Amino acid sequence: MEHVEDTDASNPAGKGDPPDRGGRPGKSEQTRSLILETALRLFRERGYDKTTMRAIAQESGVSVGNAYYYFGSKEHLIHGFYDQVTREHVDRCRQDLRGVRDFGERLQVVLSAWLDVAEPYHAFAVQFFRNAADPESPLSPFSAESYPVRAQVTTLFAEVLRGSSLRIDDELAELLPELLWLHLMGIVLFWVYDRSPDCAKSRAFVARTTPMVERVITLSRYKVFRPLVRDAERLIRDYIVPEGAAAADADGPTAAPADRR
Amino acid sequence: MEHVEDTDASNPAGKGDPPDRGGRPGKSEQTRSLILETALRLFRERGYDKTTMRAIAQESGVSVGNAYYYFGSKEHLIHGFYDQVTREHVDRCRQDLRGVRDFGERLQVVLSAWLDVAEPYHAFAVQFFRNAADPESPLSPFSAESYPVRAQVTTLFAEVLRGSSLRIDDELAELLPELLWLHLMGIVLFWVYDRSPDCAKSRAFVARTTPMVERVITLSRYKVFRPLVRDAERLIRDYIVPEGAAAADADGPTAAPADRR
Numbered sequence: 001m002e003h004v005e006d007t008d009a010s011n012p013a014g015k016g017d018p019p020d021r022g023g024r025p026g027k028s029e030q031t032r033s034l035i036l037e038t039a040l041r042l043f044r045e046r047g048y049d050k051t052t053m054r055a056i057a058q059e060s061g062v063s064v065g066n067a068y069y070y071f072g073s074k075e076h077l078i079h080g081f082y083d084q085v086t087r088e089h090v091d092r093c094r095q096d097l098r099g100v101r102d103f104g105e106r107l108q109v110v111l112s113a114w115l116d117v118a119e120p121y122h123a124f125a126v127q128f129f130r131n132a133a134d135p136e137s138p139l140s141p142f143s144a145e146s147y148p149v150r151a152q153v154t155t156l157f158a159e160v161l162r163g164s165s166l167r168i169d170d171e172l173a174e175l176l177p178e179l180l181w182l183h184l185m186g187i188v189l190f191w192v193y194d195r196s197p198d199c200a201k202s203r204a205f206v207a208r209t210t211p212m213v214e215r216v217i218t219l220s221r222y223k224v225f226r227p228l229v230r231d232a233e234r235l236i237r238d239y240i241v242p243e244g245a246a247a248a249d250a251d252g253p254t255a256a257p258a259d260r261r
Numbered sequence: 262m263e264h265v266e267d268t269d270a271s272n273p274a275g276k277g278d279p280p281d282r283g284g285r286p287g288k289s290e291q292t293r294s295l296i297l298e299t300a301l302r303l304f305r306e307r308g309y310d311k312t313t314m315r316a317i318a319q320e321s322g323v324s325v326g327n328a329y330y331y332f333g334s335k336e337h338l339i340h341g342f343y344d345q346v347t348r349e350h351v352d353r354c355r356q357d358l359r360g361v362r363d364f365g366e367r368l369q370v371v372l373s374a375w376l377d378v379a380e381p382y383h384a385f386a387v388q389f390f391r392n393a394a395d396p397e398s399p400l401s402p403f404s405a406e407s408y409p410v411r412a413q414v415t416t417l418f419a420e421v422l423r424g425s426s427l428r429i430d431d432e433l434a435e436l437l438p439e440l441l442w443l444h445l446m447g448i449v450l451f452w453v454y455d456r457s458p459d460c461a462k463s464r465a466f467v468a469r470t471t472p473m474v475e476r477v478i479t480l481s482r483y484k485v486f487r488p489l490v491r492d493a494e495r496l497i498r499d500y501i502v503p504e505g506a507a508a509a510d511a512d513g514p515t516a517a518p519a520d521r522r
Contacts, residue, residue, distance in 0.1 A: 130391050135454050190500075193396050204498055212492050219489065224480060231473050237450075239466055 032070045035060045036084065039077045046126045048074070048131060078139050081121075082149045089117045090156050102163035104214040107180070108161055111187055111206045115199060118191070122199060128259075129192045141185060142241055151240070154181050175233045178241065182199060183213060293331045296321045297345065300338045307386045309335070309392060339389075339400050342382075343410045344495060348377045351417050364425035365475040368441070371465045372448055376460060378451070383460065390453050402446060403502055411502070415442050433481060436494045439502065460512055 038060040042051045053074065057067035071077045087200070096109045131139050138145040142147075158176035161168065168176065191202040222227055299321040303312040305460035314335060333337045353374045360368050379386070392400050400405040418438035422429065429437065448470075452463040481490055 058334065129394075133390075133394065136456065208492075208496055208499075212489065212496070215489050215492070218360075221484060222485070224483070228473060228476050228480065235469055235473070238469070239462075254352070258442075 001091055031062065032067070032080075035062065035067055035070055035075060036080045036193070039074075040081055040121070040124070041072075043128070044121070044178070048078075048124070048128045075138055075145075078132075079145065079149075081086075082146065085117055085121070086149045086152050089114055090152055093161075096244075097160070097163060099229065101163070101165045103161070103166040103217070104210055106160045106164050107213060108210045110156065111184065111210065114187070115191065115202055115206065116183065118188075119199065122191070122194075127193050141188075150181060153184065156176055157181060160167060166214075166217065166218065168221065172229065175229065176217065178236060180213070182236075183209070184241070262351065288469055292323065293341075294326070296323065296328055296331050296337060297341045300335075301333075301342055301382070301385070303382055303383070304389065309339075309385070309389045336399055336406075338394075340406065340410075343407065343500075345401075346378055346382070347410045347413050350375055353378060355420075358421070358424060361422070362426045364422070364427040364478070365471055367421045367425050368474060369471045371417065372445065372471065373464070375445065375448070376452065376467065379449075380460065385450070386453050402455055411442060414445065418442060427475075427478065429478065429482065432476075433490065436490065436497075437443055437478065439497060441474070442495070443471070443501070494512075 003034060018238055034173060035056060039051070039056045041057055042059060048053075051074070053067055053071075054064050056077070057064040060067065071080060084202065092113045094111050096113060097106055100106050131137060132141065134140060135142045139141060140146065141150065141220055154177040157180040158173075160180070163175060188207060190205050194202045196202075266466050296317060300312070300317045302318060302508055303317055307316075312335070314328055317338070318325040321328065332341060347368060354371050359369045360369060366508040392398060392404065396403045398404060401407065401409065409467060415438040419434075421441070422434060422437055437482075448463065448467060450458055451466050455463045457463075480486060
């Protein structure tokens with residue numbers, strides 16, 4: 001393991017400039033990646049609760065102060081992990097979606113890609129889920145802190161819709177990306193508890209639910225359905241992801257996770 | 262605290278006859294209730310994981326063997342708790358539903374009654390939820406072991422439908438009680454994480470979602486909706502509550518929780 005010089009041990013929790021600035025994707029970015037990779041490996045091997053920042057620093061070959069410089073807490077590492085998995089998922093989808101026009105096929109591409117990208121972290125996700133299930137935890141996908149990641153995925157779902165041959169009106173087009181994200185969260189929940197080899201059951205569940213989602217969307221164009229769509233929209237805003245909009249207004253989509261707990 | 266004679270300390274885990282049989286609702290039933298009440302108090306005060314059968318026996322004034330005689334494990338105590346809360350909920354609903362004919366009002370009665378009955382156990386539910394969230398845990402409401410309790414509630418929902426002025430056909434009448442139970446599970450999940458005083462947010466959530474459920478049911482009578490209803494039915498059977506039917510066939514609705522883990 002490469003030893004990285006401790007540049008700022010007296011300055012933890014991200015105060016001040018990073019050690020290696022100046023636009024280069026240099027040593028600073030390398031150190032950050034190294035710490036994140038090491039942390040994820042230790043989380044997998046030892047469990048999230050039992051892995052300390054000290055152990056992460058030691059295994060990464062950096063000082064504890066340096067580790068805290070890049071990630072203010074274990075929570076920041078988890079948000080770094082969310083970022084990484086989300087970026088990988090979104091990049092992969094944008095490639096795989098090229099030339100696919102059928103909405104159901106496009107949705108299937110996105111959900112299958114998520115299962116592929118997440119697969120190496122399944123064991124970790126199972127033990128970690130306890131920490132993320134509480135919607136008031138900053139580690140919950142529903143939290144204000146997770147808004148930037150959520151925004152990337154809802155943007156992806158907006159592209160899934162726009163690039164498809166499905167015709168939907170403006171009101172639905174605005175609501176659907178968030179509903180599709182909620183559907184993905186349902187798949188994630190199913191996957192967390194999936195014990196089948198290679199999570200085959202989750203893949204079957206995706207294959208079964210995708211045509212149903214397509215059917216619901218097709219039906220939702222009927223006038224008789226419209227009041228329900230509006231109720232659902234208000235319900236989601238008021239109860240399910242209220243912080244999302246607030247966080248977006250306050251901090252913009254690239255806001256760093258707040259230092260809570 | 263009354264001391265109860267240890268009648269069968271050498272015979273734990275419910276083998277053999279109970280200490281006081283013969284049709285009387287006598288000492289045996291009293292001891293059982295005493296142990297259950299004590300366990301629930303300790304679970305609330307100390308947490309489920311930290312409360313031992315030994316401590317439950319001691320606080321109840323019975324021997325450890327006697328405690329095990331009535332409840333083979335802590336899991337059996339939880340199923341005893343589910344039974345008790347469910348019986349209280351169902352009895353309360355049957356009273357409150359008298360004379361109410363509007364389906365939305367009837368549904369509101371059932372969901373509000375659940376929040377009332379469960380209220381004293383909110384703090385316990387929050388810390389206990391970790392043990393019950395895994396669908397493969399015998400303590401999960403989705404488990405085969407929880408089938409008897411689930412069956413009581415789906416029977417109640419069938420009564421909610423039958424006694425209402427809502428007209429639904431046979432196919433829906435068969436599927437809806439289970440869907441309404443799933444809706445209740447969604448309310449329970451919301452309630453577990455509700456930190457508002459007196460769980461006011463959960464009550465507001467029930468008031469908001471009940472008319473939506475009514476609207477969905479009304480819409481589901483349209484022919485265009487029917488294939489979706491059928492898909493949903495198959496999906497639930499195959500993925501969500503598959504063990505329910507199996508447990509019913511094998512053990513009947515009064516089967517005791519199996520001794521797993």
